[in-house]
Amino acid sequence: SFVLTQSPPVSVAPGQTATITCGGDEIGTKSVHWYQQKPGQAPVLVVHDDSDRPSGIPERFSGSTSWSTATLTINRVEVGDEADYYCQVWDRGVEHPVVFGGGTKLTVL
Amino acid sequence: QLQLQESGSRLVKPSQTLSLTCDVSGVSIDGSSYSWIWLRQPPGKGLEWIGYIYDTGNTYYNQSLKSRLSLSVDTSKNQFFLSLTSVTAADTAVYYCARGSWGSAIDSWGQGTLVTVSS
Numbered sequence: 001s002f003v004l005t006q007s008p009p010v011s012v013a014p015g016q017t018a019t020i021t022c023g024g025d026e027i028g029t030k031s032v033h034w035y036q037q038k039p040g041q042a043p044v045l046v047v048h049d050d051s052d053r054p055s056g057i058p059e060r061f062s063g064s065t066s067w068s069t070a071t072l073t074i075n076r077v078e079v080g081d082e083a084d085y086y087c088q089v090w091d092r093g094v095e096h097p098v099v100f101g102g103g104t105k106l107t108v109l
Numbered sequence: 110q111l112q113l114q115e116s117g118s119r120l121v122k123p124s125q126t127l128s129l130t131c132d133v134s135g136v137s138i139d140g141s142s143y144s145w146i147w148l149r150q151p152p153g154k155g156l157e158w159i160g161y162i163y164d165t166g167n168t169y170y171n172q173s174l175k176s177r178l179s180l181s182v183d184t185s186k187n188q189f190f191l192s193l194t195s196v197t198a199a200d201t202a203v204y205y206c207a208r209g210s211w212g213s214a215i216d217s218w219g220q221g222t223l224v225t226v227s228s
Contacts, residue, residue, distance in 0.1 A: 043218055
């Protein structure tokens with residue numbers, strides 16, 4: 001089944017830029033979605049379809065993709081951005097169509 | 110505004126059946142083209158897709174759970190359901206119901222409910 005591999009935990013100071021990557025075979029051919037999950041809360045969609053932001057998500061959050069890697073970039077990081085971030089795709093393989101990355105912890109110093 | 114709310118057994122004994130209900134409000138399941146999804150997250154771990162169901166009753170299951178899993182829907186009550194048999198401690202997790210559609214983002218999530226498997 002399709003596998004998504006996320007980057008290790010990242011620590012940044014407020015005001016800096018955080019970059020989280022998600023690798024997968026030919027991921028550029030799929031739509032990648034990104035979720036933010038704070039402790040004790042349900043995930044919240046922050047980027048969909050590679051680079052689109054839902055209503056209410058700050059412009060500081062942006063997404064991009066290449067052939068093999070999707071990237072979530074958070075500019076001007078704030079303390080409130082500290083969370084786990086997950087990438088997700090749908091895969092046409094029948095056995096496991098909904099695929100998540102393992103998650104990346106963002107710590108704001 | 111769409112809202113989803115999980116309810117059901119919070120403590121289940123090993124080998125018994127875990128049953129959850131997702132109440133949907135703000136949009137009708139009937140006639141929608143959405144996937145109504147169940148996911149879970151073991152304590153301290155990542156998200157795992159369990160399965161999803163359409164208003165027609167068509168289902169898609171995580172193959173690793175398929176032998177123990179049953180999803181159903183009641184469009185008249187705007188609810189969908191999860192039943193997982195023969196549970197073990199490995200099934201202890203926060204269970205989420207959610208909405209999505211194939212290829213698109215999972216755009217709405219319930220708050221999640223912690224289910225503990227323990228004697």
